[in-house]
Amino acid sequence: xxxxxxxxxxxxxxxxxxxxxxxxxxxxxxxxxxxxxxxxxxxxxxxxxxxxxxxxxxxxxxxxxxxxxxxxxxxxxxxxxxxxxxxxxxxxxxxxxxxxxxxxxxxxxxxxxxxxxxxxxxxxxxxxxxxxxxxxxxxxxxxxxxxxxxxxxxxxxxxxxxxxxxxxxxxxxxxxxxxxxxxxxxxxxxxxxxxxxxxxxxxxxxxxxxxxxxxxxxxxxxxxxxxxxxxxxxxxxxxxxxxxxxxxxxxxxxxxxxxxxxxxxxxxxxxxxxxxxxxxxxxxxxxxxxxxxxxxxxxxxxxxxxxxxxxxxxxxxxxxxxxxxxxxxxxxxxxxxxxxxxxxxxxxxxxxxxxxxxxxxxxxxxxxxxxxxxxxxxxxxxxxxxxxxxxxxxxxxxxxxxxxxxxxxxxxxxxxxxxxxxxxxxxxxxxxxxxxxxxxxxxxxxxxxxxxxxxxxxxxxxxxxxxxxxxxxxxxxxxxxxxxxxxxxxxxxxxxxxxxxxxxxxxxxxxxxxxxxxxxxxxxxxxxxxxxxxxxxxxxxxxxxxxxxxxxxxxxxxxxxxxxxxxxxxxxxxxxxxxxx
RNA sequence: GGUCCCGUGGUGAAGUUUGGAGUUCACGCCGGCCUGUCAAGCCGGAGGUCGCGGGUUCAAAUCCCGUCGGGACCGCCA
Numbered sequence: 062x063x064x065x066x067x068x069x070x071x072x073x074x075x076x077x078x079x080x081x082x083x084x085x086x087x088x089x090x091x092x093x094x095x096x097x098x099x100x101x102x103x104x105x106x107x108x109x110x111x112x113x114x115x116x117x118x119x120x121x122x123x124x125x126x127x128x129x130x131x132x133x134x135x136x137x138x139x140x141x142x143x144x145x146x147x148x149x150x151x152x153x154x155x156x157x158x159x160x161x162x163x164x165x166x167x168x169x170x171x172x173x174x175x176x177x178x179x180x181x182x183x184x185x186x187x188x189x190x191x192x193x194x195x196x197x198x199x200x201x202x203x204x205x206x207x208x209x210x211x212x213x214x215x216x217x218x219x220x221x222x223x224x225x226x227x228x229x230x231x232x233x234x235x236x237x238x239x240x241x242x243x244x245x246x247x248x249x250x251x252x253x254x255x256x257x258x259x260x261x262x263x264x265x266x267x268x269x270x271x272x273x274x275x276x277x278x279x280x281x282x283x284x285x286x287x288x289x290x291x292x293x294x295x296x297x298x299x300x301x302x303x304x305x306x307x308x309x310x311x312x313x314x315x316x317x318x319x320x321x322x323x324x325x326x327x328x329x330x331x332x333x334x335x336x337x338x339x340x341x342x343x344x345x346x347x348x349x350x351x352x353x354x355x356x357x358x359x360x361x362x363x364x365x366x367x368x369x370x371x372x373x374x375x376x377x378x379x380x381x382x383x384x385x386x387x388x389x390x391x392x393x394x395x396x397x398x399x400x401x402x403x404x405x406x407x408x409x410x411x412x413x414x415x416x417x418x419x420x421x422x423x424x425x426x427x428x429x430x431x432x433x434x435x436x437x438x439x440x441x442x443x444x445x446x447x448x449x450x451x452x453x454x455x456x457x458x459x460x461x462x463x464x465x466x467x468x469x470x471x472x473x474x475x476x477x478x479x480x481x482x483x484x485x486x487x488x489x490x491x492x493x494x495x496x497x498x499x500x501x502x503x504x505x506x507x508x509x510x511x512x513x514x515x516x517x518x519x520x521x522x523x524x525x526x527x528x529x530x531x532x533x534x535x536x537x538x539x540x541x542x543x544x545x546x547x548x549x550x551x552x553x554x555x556x557x558x559x560x561x562x563x564x565x566x567x568x569x570x571x572x573x574x575x576x577x578x579x580x581x582x583x584x585x586x587x588x589x590x591x592x593x594x595x596x597x598x599x600x601x602x603x604x605x606x607x608x609x610x611x612x613x614x615x616x617x618x619x620x621x622x623x624x625x626x627x628x629x630x631x632x633x634x635x636x637x638x639x640x641x642x
Numbered sequence: 643g644g645u646c647c648c649g650u651g652g653u654g655a656a657g658u659u660u661g662g663a664g665u666u667c668a669c670g671c672c673g674g675c676c677u678g679u680c681a682a683g684c685c686g687g688a689g690g691u692c693g694c695g696g697g698u699u700c701a702a703a704u705c706c707c708g709u710c711g712g713g714a715c716c717g718c719c720a
Contacts, residue, residue, distance in 0.1 A: 086681095087680075087681070089679050089680060089682050089683095090675095090676075090679090090682085091676060091677055091678065091679060091682080091683090092675080092677050093675095093676080093677085094677065095677045095679085097678080097679055097680065097682085099680070106680095110678085110679095113676095113677095118671095119670085132678090135678085136678050136680085138679090138680055140680085144680085161652075161670070161671055162652090163652060163653070164652080164653050164654090164670090165653070165654095165669075165670070165681080167681070168681090169653080169654080169681075170653085172653085173653060173654075174649090174654095174712070174713095175712075176711080176712060177653080228720055229719080229720040230718085230719050230720075231718080249719090274719060276719045277717085277719080279715080279719090280714070280715090282719070400645095400716085401716095498720080500720085501720070502720045503720080610711095611712075611713065611714090612711080612712080
């Protein structure tokens with residue numbers, strides 16, 4: 062039907078007779094016998110010169126047979142890849158007419174309300190930016206498949222219909238027709254299946270897997286998302302990180318044309334200490350500075366006896382606006398710190414003469430003030446923010462303030478991939494049971510050096526668990542799993558789950574482990590997030606062909622929709638009236 | 643469940659603070675003119691429940707209350 066793509070024509074094609082197909086991107090008329098048509102397909106646009114009597118309007122689908130000609134001197138368009146040529150002597154066949162589009166099918170649609178874009182997603186996706194994103198995503202997927210297959214991973218498809226499990230994210234339920242009142246759940250992740258595949262001797266499994274979680278949507282979260290899911294037998298942490306790192310590197314290389322630097326590695330503890338976050342953004346400074354020792358004997362009540370005191374320096378040189386914040390802005394920062402859980406926020410400004418300006422300056426000794434300035438490396442004009450609280454609160458609050466004050470958009474600057482390793486096995490305490498809560502999931506292997514402290518000092522036990530972080534976005538996480546039934550029982554007991562309860566809740570999962578489970582571990586990372594960052598997008602909806610709005614609705618199809626009572630009846634379901642508000 | 647921002651012809655915006663006739667700008671659409679444009683240019687035209695409902699007022703896009711929709715974030719996402 063066609064001989065060439067619009068975007069590929071160059072001066073070297075001059076003289077060739079070509080047949081092109083595409084959409085009319087633009088029409089410019091110049092009198093009775095001259096009009097220019099910009100013909101667009103996924104590869105780009107090219108200009109065709111036709112008689113003005115040709116009726117072909119915006120977004121009509123046409124097939125044009127014509128001759129490629131070098132443009133007359135002075136009419137070339139350097140802005141356009143095909144700007145040196147045009148198609149002349151054209152026969153235009155209208156394959157389909159089109160209603161005028163709801164919005165311009167070009168970059169101006171970037172500013173259009175997203176509901177409108179999604180209602181006409183087929184037009185939105187026709188745009189260069191969206192076609193580029195779709196194709197980037199396809200090349201990332203292809204690179205991942207190549208890298209995984211090349212390392213001996215076997216691609217296995219796992220069920221979408223599975224039993225509901227109470228742990229973790231809220232599930233989407235699918236009613237059973239054959240057993241009214243019973244339900245399948247859609248997978249939050251293929252976690253269960255991939256571990257069973259290890260027991261089954263698959264050795265290395267991977268899947269580009271759809272996962273579904275019925276949790277509130279965000280810029281980086283959709284109900285449905287896609288993960289590279291992988292699991293390996295007879296491996297340690299380094300083996301897993303190397304295998305997944307190779308896939309990420311291959312994907313990034315395919316997307317950007319050049320290999321990213323080696324993925325860095327940092328312990329969870331260090332990430333918290335230095336960046337106040339378990340997903341540290343390494344692209345900028347403002348690292349947390351340890352100050353607890355400086356104020357060990359302070360008279361200042363807010364600092365005295367605080368388990369952890371840390372600060373960040375907002376340098377006037379890099380962030381003049383933030384560093385010179387007025388009283389209103391500083392009050393807002395203090396409110397923010399309180400909202401994040403801190404008891405308060407101490408701000409200190411370094412004056413031009415080196416003196417300290419702060420509501421609490423008078424409570425600090427001369428020694429303390431000098432030590433503070435020295436520790437922070439502060440110079441005149443800088444703003445210092447100090448938090449005194451429990452260690453985790455101090456770190457988290459300052460980490461958030463650090464991001465608030467200085468974090469660039471996620472796609473800006475260099476790509477800083479980092480493994481965050483040695484996550485704690487337990488995080489906090491369950492308010493109801495008083496028992497520790499698993500940081501990752503209860504099947505996560507404790508660090509071998511720490512296992513003997515499982516009962517005596519559980520909160521200090523590290524896990525063989527790790528996250529992959531890119532520019533402050535958590536891409537994914539994984540762990541070495543517990544394959545020893547006895548150790549699993551120990552962990553469950555510590556979580557307050559008795560043996561019989563564990564069998565009841567996780568039996569279908571634990572029983573196979575009595576049949577020879579190999580040591581194994583794995584990882585899963587979000588392809589939507591990776592592609593978004595590589596595409597320079599702030600929002601994963603831009604790299605998903607047909608995403609949902611924040612409400613979970615799809616304005617194009619109208620989903621979710623009510624269904625006929627008969628359809629519900631077949632499933633044994635009756636709906637309740639919507640609760641009054 | 644919560645906080646903040648937004649809603650004005652098909653699209654994007656201004657107008658809202660300080661109430662005074664659906665007013666304005668750009669794009670698009672329809673028609674006319676135009677032989678080298680390129681997000682062409684010129685002329686004319688059509689196109690509106692100012693998200694919706696209520697209230698205050700002589701008068702509401704504008705003020706008040708409610709509600710719906712969209713977005714960012716918190717909670718949530720083992």
